[in-house]
Amino acid sequence: MNEQELREGLRSEMAGMTPPPPLSTTAALGAARRTHFRRRAVWASFGSAVVVLAVAGFAAVATPDGHVYQPAGQGPLAPPDTKEPWPTGPDGQPQEDRTARAGSKYEQGIHLLAKAVSIVPAGFTAPEDPPGRSDPTLRTHQAQFEAEVNGVDVWSYLSSVAVAKGKGTGRVIVEVYDAPNPLPTEPCELAQKFWGMRGECRVETVGAARVGVVVRPSDDDRLDQWSAYRHPDGSVVFVAQGVRLDESRPALTKLPFSVPQLAALAVDERFHLK
Template identity: 75%
Template sequence: MNEDELRAGLRGEMASLTPPPPLSTAATLGVARRANVRHRAVWASVGTAAVVLAVTGFAAVATPDGRVYQPAGHGPPVAPDASGDTAKPWPTGPDGRPQEDRTARAGTKYDQGIQLLRETVAIVPTGYSAPDDPPNPPDGQMTLRTQQAQFEATVDGVDKWSYLTSVAVAQGERTGRVIVEVQEAGTRELPTEPCALAQTFWGMQGECQVETVGAAQVGVVVRPGRDDRLDQWSAYRHPDGVVVYVAQGKKLDELRPELTKLPFSVPQLATLAIDERFHLK
């Protein structure tokens, strides 16, 4: 299994936190040489059937057909050079040092991720609430709000990023979720046809229809296939190449009863995909 296959789905299931699995020893030693700080144990792990990771509430999972979906977080290790250090470090953070992994934890990209989270909370419709996480959440409980800015690749000398946020949406004791994902232009090759684009979201399939919003054509999966982690999602490619996905699900996790009704109608979900608030550049 190569990096392209791991990154094909980009994101895995938003699941309860589990102890993170090991990273590559070589990659960790490279980071240690740069930062000269490492206080956690490192184990080597190799597998081709399935990979499971947990990073800030995101987990990679293998679906029944064998595809593996990679969450944001520690990406595939960079090959070491002759000195044993990484030949190509992660992007430089605001402190002038390379990041420890794909995730931005400060700086402009991090701020973009925070802004995406704010805008996602702002779209929660009347009649629903967007509960925030308690100061000390119970162990193993899924995060109610989360965001991530992730470095994807360097294309023609330019770093490309994606952004992902998940917000719990509650109505009484019932809880679902809304997810927004944004990919910068040129992050990876994606189809232009609206429904084909929608089918690329997490590699999921389903019954899709094209919704017209003004002059825009938006692909909306209105009913998932056998992979039913989410109930509906829309996808839109802006003229400048930025791609936006907006998804909704009746269920957040196994600990809470699910919503009886999705927060948005299909036309509303399509309209949100073209909303300029999610058009990160």
Template identity: 75%
Template sequence: MNEQELRDALRSEMAGATPPPPLSTGVTLGVARRVRLRRRAMWASLGSAAVVLAVAGFAAVGTPGDGVYEPAGHGPPTTSQESAETKEAWPTGPDGRPQEDRTARAGSRYDQGSRLLDEVVSVVPAGHTAPDDPANQPADQRTLRTHEAQFEAKVNGVDLWSYLSSVAVAKGKGTGRVLVEVHDAGNQLPTEPCALARSFWGMRGRCQVETVGAAQVGVVVEPSGDDRLDQWSAYRHPDGVVVFVAQGARFDENGPGLTKLPFSEQELAALAVDERFHLR
């Protein structure tokens, strides 16, 4: 672990204890980088509330607990130090060359992330809308819909990926958000439903197990010490694919939030099992 990752780990500990790291060094680094991407994206839009921290070329982070989240998009560029840590080239892109960093910008993996976004939009409940981004949107305005496909690690010679899509959900004058994150089979995330749910972005909270048919789904119904999201569910399919579905009453700190979350706890659990999010 380098100095930057140590700082990220300490920040994560301040927001809430993280689950035990996987045994694989490559997967451990992948998880740490994923958390770094999520937190950097969340804090990057805090404006005047942000605290600029110039460390190893990264800047613009804010204090934990501000409750603002924005998916990471294309993520930070790969540094020579990070490339040395992987000790192998990034996955090959559709042009036959290694990717520039962890995020796919074209090809089948990118298409999977785009497909996931369409599926998230399709489950927005009746009475709510999923507004799209306007044409010629200002660069400093938060995107209402976004998706990414990110290389996590190579385990037993197999590339493992995660996919994240986030959608703004509006009703009346309020806007919240719904997001889905999917991890390839072969991931080393926990198996027990609530342990799996509490592994999501290192967040903790009061968890209960919901039964959906024959499936057992962990649902965090009340987060503790972290207000980025209000509720989330987690399910591991029999083939090992993991799905997280999360919802928040507020899309950002600038506008009014929803008066009620889009989904009930049981509905949130059912979405984690939904085959539409079972990417293969």
């Protein structure tokens, strides 16, 4: 076989290949969160003992082949040479990874989910997963250890609630970070840190508070709008909304909250976990 015949054979093989299906919005949501948000290098400035690893993200994530991963899935283990154990669980033993599956931190995640459900506005519903379902997708929660900062364990808490109206289903997400955390103080700079996403941001005033709200993402369609607020005590609240939950359901025709409402929710004391 000469070079020309080899090239023609390769072209013929490639022409007969079926391209892989595109990632769904939900799959991209989980994958991007794992690769962007959880690898914030800024944690490293808070002491030599702080090591941040990419971890399994939030909520149930559907892959293109239809498999669904549960929320609070196991993240990567610490490097073999690490001397830092995971936080101690309620059984008195170190956790197996960053995610709490029992105890006060786990209960705090459940508490946050209940508060997120409570904000669903009139005219919308918050559907529930069937009882006993092992892979919930409509209401999910997670509590995750982030790092030890100045001798204090810093945790994050995440809840995702499906929001439905008519035939459409979207999503509302609330994420809270304990203090002390290294997230920015300036409202729009803080908002741009959410899941590594960026977009058109403006500052909304809620009473004496200044809240950063991304009203339009730049080139990322995982979510449509999100707000961010740092409380005076250093804890941080993100509230996000999207018209689409996943590719298997029609999208909402409008977002649940207006921009001022989204800003007010970031300041809402229901999400000021202490």
